[in-house]
Amino acid sequence: MKIAKLPGDGIGPEVVEQAVKAVDAICAKFGHEVSYTSALVGACAIEATGSAYPDSTHQLCLESDAVLFGAVGDPKYDNDPTAKVRPEQGLLAMRKNLGLYANLRPVETFDKLVGKSPLKEELVSGADFMCIRELTGGMYFGKKGREDNGDTAYDTNIYHRYEVERILKLGFEYAMRRRKHLTVVDKANVLESSRLWRQIAQEMAPKYPEVTTDYMFVDNAAMQLVRQPKFFDVMVTENTFGDILTDEASVITGSMGLLASASIGIHTSVFEPIHGSYPQAAGKNIANPLATILSAAMMFEYAFGLMEEGKAIRKAVTASIDEAYVTEDLAAGGKAYSTSEVGDWVANYIKNN
Numbered sequence: 001m002k003i004a005k006l007p008g009d010g011i012g013p014e015v016v017e018q019a020v021k022a023v024d025a026i027c028a029k030f031g032h033e034v035s036y037t038s039a040l041v042g043a044c045a046i047e048a049t050g051s052a053y054p055d056s057t058h059q060l061c062l063e064s065d066a067v068l069f070g071a072v073g074d075p076k077y078d079n080d081p082t083a084k085v086r087p088e089q090g091l092l093a094m095r096k097n098l099g100l101y102a103n104l105r106p107v108e109t110f111d112k113l114v115g116k117s118p119l120k121e122e123l124v125s126g127a128d129f130m131c132i133r134e135l136t137g138g139m140y141f142g143k144k145g146r147e148d149n150g151d152t153a154y155d156t157n158i159y160h161r162y163e164v165e166r167i168l169k170l171g172f173e174y175a176m177r178r179r180k181h182l183t184v185v186d187k188a189n190v191l192e193s194s195r196l197w198r199q200i201a202q203e204m205a206p207k208y209p210e211v212t213t214d215y216m217f218v219d220n221a222a223m224q225l226v227r228q229p230k231f232f233d234v235m236v237t238e239n240t241f242g243d244i245l246t247d248e249a250s251v252i253t254g255s256m257g258l259l260a261s262a263s264i265g266i267h268t269s270v271f272e273p274i275h276g277s278y279p280q281a282a283g284k285n286i287a288n289p290l291a292t293i294l295s296a297a298m299m300f301e302y303a304f305g306l307m308e309e310g311k312a313i314r315k316a317v318t319a320s321i322d323e324a325y326v327t328e329d330l331a332a333g334g335k336a337y338s339t340s341e342v343g344d345w346v347a348n349y350i351k352n353n
């Protein structure tokens, strides 16, 4: 397994290092050979090369079997709306150039943590759904610009039929493999692009008669996510809505530090936590590495089809939560362990179980 390691900015390097420990432990246990090559992306890449996603990084990704990604972002750029190049462009260019049109963000609850959620325990306990976010279209990539000497700005929310079809197909297929319930989230009462989504979904639904398909406006979906998270099985939606709703959904679990993701599509798949670069914690060895470790579990499952390996990582993560061997975001007044301590604990658990 040739893995491209793209730690990026902020807490990225710390959390990716812990995922690497888990991957190494798995490979030792199951007899796989693994090699890593590191490359720059985000603010650190801008500093070193002027580009947020240098060609050399892209080449490495193309030649690798999977990409393990940390985070990008730096507050320095957040408050400078005139910056010519931004760390986030690195992530967006990577998604676009690798053709990663689908972002899979599973939302699962851990029994031990249901009390950590700001939502009532009975609402959260047992919630388990998959958000499928379209990742290379919509407003993120549509024509954008300024007019009127800069006093007017626009971003175009554009979708082509083929983009909508391929992501909805994935949605139906995931629903077939799960509880056969697909929720298509859009804003078809207002947006033309959403009406195209809904039209295509209605065309496709008869091909999946076993799947119960429902349609939900995004504002309502934002409410239902916290009102009845267990309603959802598979949710599919466009890029911007998916960005927003998955941050919201991460709270159901109890901590954003637990949400993993896989970005899949045409070229090499990318595995990354959804939490971002968390600059306040960078270098402090306090960030929760579990989302990145769970992303490594998704890597075994999705990139290599190695389900047992993925399961072994999940078991170790659950054990660390059950044993309260966790970072401060999950410690709930108990002892908080450091990022690297949690990483070592998980790797050791894998080795010994």
Ligand code: IPM
Residues within 6 Å of the ligand: 072, 073, 088, 091, 092, 243, 274, 276
């Ligand atoms: C995410 C992030 C990115 C996005 C940013 C960093 C560009 O928020 O992966 O959800 O908006 O897609």
Ligand code: MN
Residues within 6 Å of the ligand: 243, 244, 247
């Ligand atoms: Mn986001």
